[in-house]
Amino acid sequence: MxxxxxxxxxxxxxxxxxxxxxxxxxxxxxxxxxxxxxxxxxxxxxxxxxxxxxxxxxxxxxxxxxxxxxxxxxGARSASWRDVTHFLTHGFPAAVHRTRHWWVPTALVSTVVAALLGWWIGTHPDVQASIAAPGELRGLTRPGGEYETYYSSHNAAAFAAQVWTNNAQAAALCLVLGIFLGLPVLLVLFTNMLNLGVGIGLMSSAGRLDTFLGLVLPHGLLELTAVFVAAGTGLRLGWTLIDPGHRSRRTALAEEGRAALGMAIGLALVLFVSGAIEGFVTPSGLPTWARISIGVLAELAFLGYVFILGGRAAGAGDTGDLESDGRSETVPTAA
Structure with a gap:
């Protein structure tokens, strides 16, 4: 030419x-x-x-x-309050609802693992001895010990912000690391369950399991649910790499990756709530039953949000992916 x-x-x-x-x-x-x-x-x-x-x-x-x-x-499309509203009322709950077959089993298995670890540690003094010296264990588990003062030893607002940041990072790690066939997600999840199991085991061996649960349950129900959702979604993303279904692997990863990114934002909001509960409710002077009730209500509200609002949105075809005008065109593939 x-x-x-x-x-x-x-x-x-x-x-x-x-x-x-x-x-x-x-x-x-x-x-x-x-x-x-x-x-x-x-x-x-x-x-x-x-x-x-x-x-x-x-x-x-x-x-x-x-x-x-x-x-x-x-035309250049810019985000608006309509997008924010749609995300909160349709996109995010639909994405969480759509991945329930991954995060619900993840939650159940993880809870069982934490309980078994707690039983094993609590009934085996030699395992406890490998964790810390007897004096250090007494300092952790005694009345007014570190397990109790942990939640009240810092300014409530600063502590809530720190907890929120740490948990949001853990959730984001689960979502992002899912691309590596989900294997790093299992490690992050096991580390969290091990920490919980150690607390259960040590406090139960000291006869103070009720105190420990009274401190953990108010914020832990919602916090752990968010972690389980992130882990389940990460595992689903890893499985998509192995089995993309009727979609091409590139299209499947793009769709699931965009939905996972949206879930990271949504879970950050959920963890903000659990962080506020941990910073202000857990160390408060409220009776144990009142603190646990607040945690249960927050958990039920989230589950209702996911299974009622999210179920309706998912039934209407919402997947948590970007709306059609916000994503690239895809090439049709044969089923």
């Missing part, structure tokens, strides 16, 4: 497209149609030049021209 001849033949079209882009807000209907046609032709010209006679300066000019024209033709 003679590049000079090609440029002289089509330069007028490129100049005309550039002129239309400069005054795109005052275009007539005919000029808007002309802009679309010139955008399509210029995109074709760019493809021809890149494949036949690549010229860096010309390619750069046409690339910028095509990008500006694409933005004008397709």
């Amino acid at each position: 003679d590049l000079d001849v090609f440029v002289s033949t089509h330069r007028a079209e490129w100049d005309r497209l550039e002129a239309l882009l400069r005054r795109r807000r005052g275009l007539t209907g005919a000029e808007a149609d002309e802009l679309v046609a010139l955008y399509q032709r210029t995109a074709t010209h760019l493809s021809v030049i890149q494949s036949s006679a690549p010229d860096p300066q010309l390619t750069g000019r046409l690339s910028r021209l095509v990008a500006r024209a694409r933005s004008t033709v397709t």
Whole structure:
């Protein structure tokens, strides 16, 4: 291809497209149609030049021209309060509901693992001795010990913020690391259950399991549920890499990855609530039954949000992915 001849033949079209882009807000209907046609032709010209006679300066000019024209033709979509409302009432609860077959079993198995670890540690003094010296164990489990003062030893607001940040990071890790076939997610999950099991075992061996549960349950119900949702979603993302189903692997990972990103934002909000409970309710002077009741109500509210509101949204076809105008077109695949 003679590049000079090609440029002289089509330069007028490129100049005309550039002129239309400069005054795109005052275009007539005919000029808007002309802009679309010139955008399509210029995109074709760019493809021809890149494949036949690549010229860096010309390619750069046409690339910028095509990008500006694409933005004008397709329109730039900006987030709005409508998107926030839709996310909170449809997208996020639908995504959590859709992954319930992963995170509910994850929650059940993890709870059993934590209980078994607690029983094992609580009934085996030699295991307790491997965790810490007897004096240190007494300092942890005695009345007014570290397990009790942990929740009241810091400013409530600062402590709630710290807890929220740490838990949000753990949830995000579970979601992101799912891409590695879900194996790192299992490690993060086991580490959390081991820490819980150690607390159960040590406090039960000291005859103070009721005190421990009274401290953990108010915030722990909602906090652990969020972690289980994140872990289950991460495992589902890892399984998608193995079995994408009727979709191509790239399409499946893109869809599930976008939904997982949205869930990370939603779970950060859930963990904000659990962090506030841990910072202000757990160390408060309320009776144990009142503190646990607050935790149970928060947990029931979240489950109702997921299974009622999320179930309806999922039944209506919402998956938690971006709306169709916010994602790239996909190529149809055979089932």
